[in-house]
Amino acid sequence: xxxxxxxxxxxxxxxxxxxxxxxxxxxxxxxxxxxxxxxxxxxxxxxxxxxxxxxxxxxxxxxxxxxxxxxxxxxxxxxxxxxxxxxxxxxxxxxxxxxxxxxxxxxxxxxxxxxxxxxxxxxxxxxxxxxxxxxxxxxxxxxxxxxxxxxxxxxxxxxxxxxxxxxxxxxxxxxxxxxxxxxxxxxxxxxxxxxxxxxxxxxxxxxxxxxxxxxxxxxxxxxxxxxxxxxxxxxxxxxxxxxxxxx
Amino acid sequence: xxxxxxxxxxxxxxxxxxxxxxxxxxxxxxxxxxxxxxxxxxxxxxxxxxxxxxxxxxxxxxxxxxxxxxxxxxxxxxxxxxxxxxxxxxxxxxxxxxxxxxxxxxxxxxxxxxxxxxxxxxxxxxxxxxxxxxxxxxxxxxxxxxxxxxxxxxxxxxxxxxxxxxxxxxxxxxxxxxxxxxxxxxxxxxxxxxxxxxxxxxxxxxxxxxxxxxxxxxxxxxxxxxxxxxxxxxxxxxxxxxxxxxx
DNA sequence: ACCTAAAGTCTACAGTGTAGAGAAGTTGTC
DNA sequence: GACAACTTCTCTACACTGTAGACTTTAGGT
Numbered sequence: 001x002x003x004x005x006x007x008x009x010x011x012x013x014x015x016x017x018x019x020x021x022x023x024x025x026x027x028x029x030x031x032x033x034x035x036x037x038x039x040x041x042x043x044x045x046x047x048x049x050x051x052x053x054x055x056x057x058x059x060x061x062x063x064x065x066x067x068x069x070x071x072x073x074x075x076x077x078x079x080x081x082x083x084x085x086x087x088x089x090x091x092x093x094x095x096x097x098x099x100x101x102x103x104x105x106x107x108x109x110x111x112x113x114x115x116x117x118x119x120x121x122x123x124x125x126x127x128x129x130x131x132x133x134x135x136x137x138x139x140x141x142x143x144x145x146x147x148x149x150x151x152x153x154x155x156x157x158x159x160x161x162x163x164x165x166x167x168x169x170x171x172x173x174x175x176x177x178x179x180x181x182x183x184x185x186x187x188x189x190x191x192x193x194x195x196x197x198x199x200x201x202x203x204x205x206x207x208x209x210x211x212x213x214x215x216x217x218x219x220x221x222x223x224x225x226x227x228x229x230x231x232x233x234x235x236x237x238x239x240x241x242x243x244x245x246x247x
Numbered sequence: 248x249x250x251x252x253x254x255x256x257x258x259x260x261x262x263x264x265x266x267x268x269x270x271x272x273x274x275x276x277x278x279x280x281x282x283x284x285x286x287x288x289x290x291x292x293x294x295x296x297x298x299x300x301x302x303x304x305x306x307x308x309x310x311x312x313x314x315x316x317x318x319x320x321x322x323x324x325x326x327x328x329x330x331x332x333x334x335x336x337x338x339x340x341x342x343x344x345x346x347x348x349x350x351x352x353x354x355x356x357x358x359x360x361x362x363x364x365x366x367x368x369x370x371x372x373x374x375x376x377x378x379x380x381x382x383x384x385x386x387x388x389x390x391x392x393x394x395x396x397x398x399x400x401x402x403x404x405x406x407x408x409x410x411x412x413x414x415x416x417x418x419x420x421x422x423x424x425x426x427x428x429x430x431x432x433x434x435x436x437x438x439x440x441x442x443x444x445x446x447x448x449x450x451x452x453x454x455x456x457x458x459x460x461x462x463x464x465x466x467x468x469x470x471x472x473x474x475x476x477x478x479x480x481x482x483x484x485x486x487x488x489x490x491x492x493x494x
Numbered sequence: 495a496c497c498t499a500a501a502g503t504c505t506a507c508a509g510t511g512t513a514g515a516g517a518a519g520t521t522g523t524c
Numbered sequence: 525g526a527c528a529a530c531t532t533c534t535c536t537a538c539a540c541t542g543t544a545g546a547c548t549t550t551a552g553g554t
Contacts, residue, residue, distance in 0.1 A: 040540080051502060149450070168362045
């Protein structure tokens with residue numbers, strides 16, 4: 001198909017210099033368009049009209065390249081640690097991340113999988129930024145650091161779980177969705193999967209945003225009964241005052 | 248360890264016939280021992296003392312092999328759909344699955360990732376069994392099928408999220424854990440990650456079971472306020488009253 | 495113009511999944 | 525036994541992968 005090689009750049013148009021950002025964003029575009037498997041060094045090189053080996057200047061190896069892609073995606077997520085209404089902020093972040101995941105569904109496996117093979121401290125910094133900022137948000141709201149961590153865990157755990165759930169039922173394009181879904185369900189032996197088969201219509205229309213929001217309500221109210229901001233930084237911690245401080 | 252090649256089978260001991268179960272369980276053993284990347288057709292063939300191509304009799308391709316492995320792991324999970332105490336049952340299943348995940352940490356990426364690339368109806372049946380059985384459990388307990396699905400989603404979403412969370416902080420062996428962890432954290436720039444760095448000690452001891460159980464309490468009590476069994480079903484336990492469902 | 499360091503390229507190697515054709519082994523029927 | 529039908533396993537080959545190492549080209553500074 002695309003064996004144009006140098007014909008594109010013949011007349012004067014010099015090859016643009018590569019940069020980590022350029023490499024990562026074309027990698028992301030490729031993953032978005034054709035899936036994770038399409039992202040090979042050779043293919044990406046071809047996409048950039050460069051020798052595959054040149055990529056190693058910008059990512060130590062393929063794994064690092066993948067990390068870079070997830071970092072790039074997570075950078076699209078905005079967090080405002082100074083918002084005093086932490087619950088609203090958590091809600092907003094959750095919905096933002098959900099939209100992000102729907103926009104880059106092929107990246108989600110990386111998002112949930114890469115951290116499993118990398119000790120926390122060794123992860124790309126861009127990946128840890130949300131964690132740090134949410135901790136900041138919660139501590140700022142009056143939680144003790146340890147409690148903030150607990151809240152974060154419950155929150156992010158639930159959030160990731162929801163994303164996995166929703167994406168599992170959404171991969172195919174909405175047009176064929178119902179057909180393929182039902183076709184799939186039809187394959188199931190009626191003896192062994194009566195309930196699942198009966199739920200076909202219900203499965204067909206999944207309102208992810210609503211489900212997420214409802215889950216968040218459960219979680220937040222549940223959390224409120226177990227932990228809440230103490231609102232006066234207790235027993236001897238440093239005066240953590242950031243009103244109008246440097247960002 | 249087991250690079251015996253043919254020495255085992257030298258004197259008379261004829262090669263045992265392969266079977267899907269044998270193939271899948273040695274595949275699982277290999278993944279448990281050396282990780283997902285070690286599971287190549289050639290390597291697995293060598294482990295079984297067979298030509299790699301023979302494996303294709305028992306799994307259509309590598310992806311199907313991976314599916315088989317996850318199926319095999321999920322088969323270790325027992326569910327009793329007749330238990331009238333559905334909350335206790337959900338609790339028990341969650342803890343069982345947690346232990347399963349800790350016993351096969353390298354399989355967890357498959358567990359959460361494979362469903363993302365396979366429409367629900369096309370998934371291996373063994374993978375859908377827990378879903379069907381939990382639906383049965385909930386319906387048996389008096390939920391309407393649609394509500395059962397909602398409960399299942401919230402529950403499984405939370406559960407998977409927790410597993411991802413816990414495994415992220417647990418990969419390395421507990422002995423080195425603290426050291427490596429702290430070493431990792433030390434790498435983080437103090438300017439950008441103050442909270443995260445300060446939480447080093449807290450991160451070091453993570454009680455997964457407790458955290459999971461606490462989360463389940465939050466979830467179940469939260470669920471009770473939004474949905475409950477309508478119980479026009481058989482007799483037995485004392486139900487919570489029905490609040491006319493939202494939506 | 496020269497030097498230096500960075501950026502990009504070429505070649506090569508060991509590994510991958512798997513299609514296709516064939517060989518070896520197993521089983522059933524006479 | 526002999527034959528056939530069928531399953532299971534093996535061999536060869538191909539296109540593709542990540543990446544080490546040595547090399548060539550380019551860009552900037554003085």
